[in-house]
Amino acid sequence: MDSSAIQIPSRLPLLLVNEGVLLPGSSVRAVVETSRNLQLVRSRLLRGTSLRSTIIGVVPNTRDPDTEAQELPRLHRIGTAGIAVQVVGSNWPKPHYTLLITGLCRFHILEVLKEKPYPVAEVEQLDRLEQYTNGSDAAGELNVLSEQFYEYAIQVLDAVGLEERFKKTIPLLVRQIEGLKLLKKTRKLKLDDEKRVVTIRPIRRNNSISGKRFPLDTAEEEEDDDVDDIIMLEKKIRNANIPEQALKVCMKEIKRLKNMPQSMPEFVLTRNYLELMVELPWKKSTSDRLDLHAARVLLDNDHYAMQELKKRVLEYLAVRQLKNNLKGPILCFVGPPGVGKTSVGRSIAKTLGREFHRISLGGVSDQSYIRGHRRTYVGSMPGRIINGLKSVGVNNPVFLLDEIDKMGRGLQGDPAAALLEVLDPEQNHSFTDHYLNVSFDLSQVLFIATANTTATIPPALLDRMELIQVAGYMQEDKVEIALRHLIPKQLDLHGLTPHHLQIPQETTEDIISRYTREAGVRSLERKIAAICRAVAVKVAESQHRSAKSSHLPVPGEEGEVPEETKDESITDTTDLALPPEMPIVIDCHALKDILGRPIYEVEARLIS
Numbered sequence: 001m002d003s004s005a006i007q008i009p010s011r012l013p014l015l016l017v018n019e020g021v022l023l024p025g026s027s028v029r030a031v032v033e034t035s036r037n038l039q040l041v042r043s044r045l046l047r048g049t050s051l052r053s054t055i056i057g058v059v060p061n062t063r064d065p066d067t068e069a070q071e072l073p074r075l076h077r078i079g080t081a082g083i084a085v086q087v088v089g090s091n092w093p094k095p096h097y098t099l100l101i102t103g104l105c106r107f108h109i110l111e112v113l114k115e116k117p118y119p120v121a122e123v124e125q126l127d128r129l130e131q132y133t134n135g136s137d138a139a140g141e142l143n144v145l146s147e148q149f150y151e152y153a154i155q156v157l158d159a160v161g162l163e164e165r166f167k168k169t170i171p172l173l174v175r176q177i178e179g180l181k182l183l184k185k186t187r188k189l190k191l192d193d194e195k196r197v198v199t200i201r202p203i204r205r206n207n208s209i210s211g212k213r214f215p216l217d218t219a220e221e222e223e224d225d226d227v228d229d230i231i232m233l234e235k236k237i238r239n240a241n242i243p244e245q246a247l248k249v250c251m252k253e254i255k256r257l258k259n260m261p262q263s264m265p266e267f268v269l270t271r272n273y274l275e276l277m278v279e280l281p282w283k284k285s286t287s288d289r290l291d292l293h294a295a296r297v298l299l300d301n302d303h304y305a306m307q308e309l310k311k312r313v314l315e316y317l318a319v320r321q322l323k324n325n326l327k328g329p330i331l332c333f334v335g336p337p338g339v340g341k342t343s344v345g346r347s348i349a350k351t352l353g354r355e356f357h358r359i360s361l362g363g364v365s366d367q368s369y370i371r372g373h374r375r376t377y378v379g380s381m382p383g384r385i386i387n388g389l390k391s392v393g394v395n396n397p398v399f400l401l402d403e404i405d406k407m408g409r410g411l412q413g414d415p416a417a418a419l420l421e422v423l424d425p426e427q428n429h430s431f432t433d434h435y436l437n438v439s440f441d442l443s444q445v446l447f448i449a450t451a452n453t454t455a456t457i458p459p460a461l462l463d464r465m466e467l468i469q470v471a472g473y474m475q476e477d478k479v480e481i482a483l484r485h486l487i488p489k490q491l492d493l494h495g496l497t498p499h500h501l502q503i504p505q506e507t508t509e510d511i512i513s514r515y516t517r518e519a520g521v522r523s524l525e526r527k528i529a530a531i532c533r534a535v536a537v538k539v540a541e542s543q544h545r546s547a548k549s550s551h552l553p554v555p556g557e558e559g560e561v562p563e564e565t566k567d568e569s570i571t572d573t574t575d576l577a578l579p580p581e582m583p584i585v586i587d588c589h590a591l592k593d594i595l596g597r598p599i600y601e602v603e604a605r606l607i608s
């Protein structure tokens with residue numbers, strides 16, 4: 001051995017690998033699962049601090065890899081010393097490590113010094129270290145080739161002399177070259193080859209000559225499919241009506257994608273980005289229905305009372321009718337919970353014939369929620385505004401910014417500051433989401449915000465909105481809302497009709513005064529839903545009974561019915577005599593039975 005060559009330690013811990021053969025100058029990823037190898041990783045690689053401790057001997061385990069015997073298997077005598085350059089641990093599906101090992105030089109096992117907890121051997125270095133670290137091209141080529149042929153790889157490993165190694169690998173190279181020649185000859189010309197004329201890698205055309213399809217070419221076929229996909233994507237981008245500036249960015253990304261191996265994680269990220277760019281409604285919008293009379297009828301049909309709010313909404317619509325490109329104002333409905341702020345927002349969208357999208361801002365304390373993450377960020381996504389536009393598919397929806405007063409302020413920037421740009425009619429025509437990194441015109445979006453209080457809304461944000469107070473309801477209003485809206489809505493939701501259930505006015509008043517205490521009507525709606533559920537059970541039971549009774553024997557045929565069935569049918573008919581009377585009318589007894597004892601009974605009595 002040359003004294004100028006780098007020496008590996010004469011004692012090496014041995015890692016027995018079942019898959020792949022590590023050769024000097026190449027790298028392998030080895031999965032460490034057996035207890036012997038796990039021990040080695042724990043005590044040599046995770047605890048060791050010196051570079052020397054990361055040098056291990058890698059020996060192919062030529063025994064059956066599935067049986068991890070107590071006894072150390074007979075070791076292959078030649079191995080490769082390698083440096084573990086990366087250790088990654090995982091618990092799924094069972095505890096294991098993945099090592100990235102770079103081969104340094106071959107060694108010969110002279111003697112196994114100890115077997116437990118992991119084998120350590122006295123070794124003799126066979127190769128000179130720098131011979132490989134200098135990076136001979138031929139050796140590199142051989143390594144790549146030999147990865148595919150395990151048994152040949154072992155032979156290549158055993159071939160210590162360079163001459164012998166060439167002898168072993170030249171047949172492999174010849175085989176590989178023959179295979180490639182055959183592949184080139186037999187690539188069939190695919191029907192959609194026309195498309196491929198415009199591929200970015202014109203070289204591919206040469207690979208396609210009509211003929212038989214060989215199983216060898218599946219990998220290339222996959223790559224071709226991928227190229228086709230990119231071309232399709234490019235076509236879609238060109239047809240997506242994307243504004244010039246954004247189109248430039250997309251084309252740049254397409255160019256990068258074409259030159260990127262699909263195994264790169266960035267390939268998927270770039271593709272997802274481009275797919276989002278295609279899906280965004282850059283210029284797609286719905287046409288507004290600006291009929292004031294119809295709007296008034298619709299608003300009245302959907303909501304009882306709320307005169308002030310409806311008046312302001314109609315004014316807004318009237319101005320829009322006169323001046324189509326009205327900039328702002330942003331309406332903000334302020335009022336206690338359950339007074340219908342959100343549902344009025346939905347009605348406005350319906351009135352205008354626009355798409356509706358609700359963005360809940362309660363508890364949001366990160367501005368990336370609004371603006372998205374930069375694409376360099378792991379797991380980056382667009383913000384809720386861009387996501388919302390993607391899901392509605394038009395650029396002029398009604399966006400309801402719900403609970404704008406409940407936004408927090410965290411370490412990741414102030415979401416209220418991001419909203420300032422979104423809500424400012426002077427700025428929002430060029431809103432830039434961090435993920436998109438190009439501007440999107442939000443000026444056609446109709447923003448409506450809701451809040452319970454203005455106290456917690458930052459002043460700059462408050463200043464951009466027109467506040468409309470929505471007061472809580474009086475008892476009489478609640479009764480009307482329940483009779484006109486809530487009861488029909490809940491009946492419908494539970495598959496019931498007024499033929500099944502009736503809740504008279506007195507009962508509704510009872511529910512409001514004895515079972516709820518709120519400014520809005522949400523709790524009242526929940527109680528009505530509870531009544532509907534209880535009645536639904538009865539109705540379903542009675543339907544089941546009547547279905548059963550329709551199978552009962554007709555009188556006169558009784559003689560043919562067996563004795564035991566006869567008894568059953570008699571009890572059934574007695575049950576049938578007591579069907580729940582339809583409609584079920586909810587009185588105070590029924591109310592107590594379904595909702596329990598009144599919560600505010602004492603006070604209600606005192607008042608009455």
Ligand SMILES: Nc1ncnc2c1ncn2[C@@H]1O[C@H](COP(=O)(O)OP(=O)(O)OP(=O)(O)O)[C@@H](O)[C@H]1O
Pocket residue numbers: 302303304305306335336337338339340341342343344450451452481485486520521522525
């Ligand atoms: N005036 C009304 N007419 C008809 N239904 C109403 C009226 N007010 C409220 N509702 C109904 O009450 C329910 C609760 O309303 P909504 O969710 O819009 O309340 P909110 O004011 O947005 O509450 P929060 O502040 O908690 O978000 C909805 O089913 C809604 O249809």
